[in-house]
Amino acid sequence: MSAPGISLNGRYRLEGRPLFDVALDLPGGQWSCLLGPSGVGKSTLLRLILGLATGGTFDGTIRASDDAPLSDRVSYMAQSDLLLPWLSLTENVVLGARLRGESPDMARAERLIERVGLGAHRDKTPGALSGGMRQRAALARTLMEDRPVVLLDEPFSALDAGTRADMQELSAELLAGRTVLLVTHDPAEASRLGALILVMSRAGTQVWPGPPAAPIRAVHDPATLACQAALLDHLRKAAA
Incomplete structure (x- = not known):
């Protein structure tokens, strides 16, 4: 099965109140990394793609680039x-x-x-x-x-630093050519793995400029470290 791109466009409401607007185009066959403050709706986005209950309502569209159903083409790793x-x-x-x-x-x-x-x-x-x-x-x-589409919700969060790096590299190897959406709180992880880096807030989702090298990037690459630092500064300011 080929790995399609995925687009999400619409508004998500919780208890009748808007929680977030989303307009995303995830490229097929690449890793997209999604960051943002806790509670902004990152895990909810994954559940929407999966077609799982979220406790709220989504007014909009979720579609694969080949217009085929996603239901049998997605694997999912939850936080627990x-x-x-x-x-x-x-x-x-x-x-x-x-x-x-x-x-x-x-x-x-x-x-x-x-x-x-x-x-x-x-x-x-x-x-x-x-x-x-x-x-x-x-x-x-x-x-x-x-599966050709893989959704990962903080899959390395419980690992020590060395094991985390090993599992990032293993996942990048085994999921090459898949459409991967990784939710993470770690700017270093996103800077290393993301072909597309996205920062989510209640106002919307913005594309963050990633390092020029293709993933997976070297831990000590200067451009990767610079991206990590700038991304961390942005997230800290957004949370202040």
């Missing part, structure tokens, strides 16, 4: 890991296929579990894992779905 506590790590990773009545590719699941650094923990249940391990298990489950 949503691992089932009675299943092993491995069975959580292949849960999507099980729920669809499909036979999961166990060899691929094992490879993904190894690549997220959890090979020694594959038979453990979520209660025996740390928060960072659980988040990596949820990442492996999302990658296992192999």
Whole structure:
């Protein structure tokens, strides 16, 4: 399946009051990174694309660039890991296929579990894992779905700095050519990963000028660091 672009245009209301206006065009086959203050509606945008309940109403349009339905082409990683506590790590990773009545590719699941650094923990249940391990298990489950559109809601937030960088690089490698929308609070992450960087506020969403190099960018690249610093300054001023 090809990776379509996605456009969102409209107004979202919560309890009858406008929460945000949105006019976004997410390029197909690239990473878009979305930042903004807590409560502005970033996670709600992901749920709108997914067609999930949000508690509010959206007046507008959500469409793929090829005009085909998105429903069967999207994988989603929520802020919470949503691992089932009675299943092993491995069975959580292949849960999507099980729920669809499909036979999961166990060899691929094992490879993904190894690549997220959890090979020694594959038979453990979520209660025996740390928060960072659980988040990596949820990442492996999302990658296992192999969809052309991938929505990630703060997927690396529970990880230490070194593991975070490793998982960013792994995700960039395995999701190359997919349409990815990443919600993050980390300017460094957006500056490193985003082909398109978006800053959301109640007044709307603006495109932020990213570094000239193509993602994934080197951690110490001067242009990446400059983008990170400018973006952090902007976010701090917006929150003041």
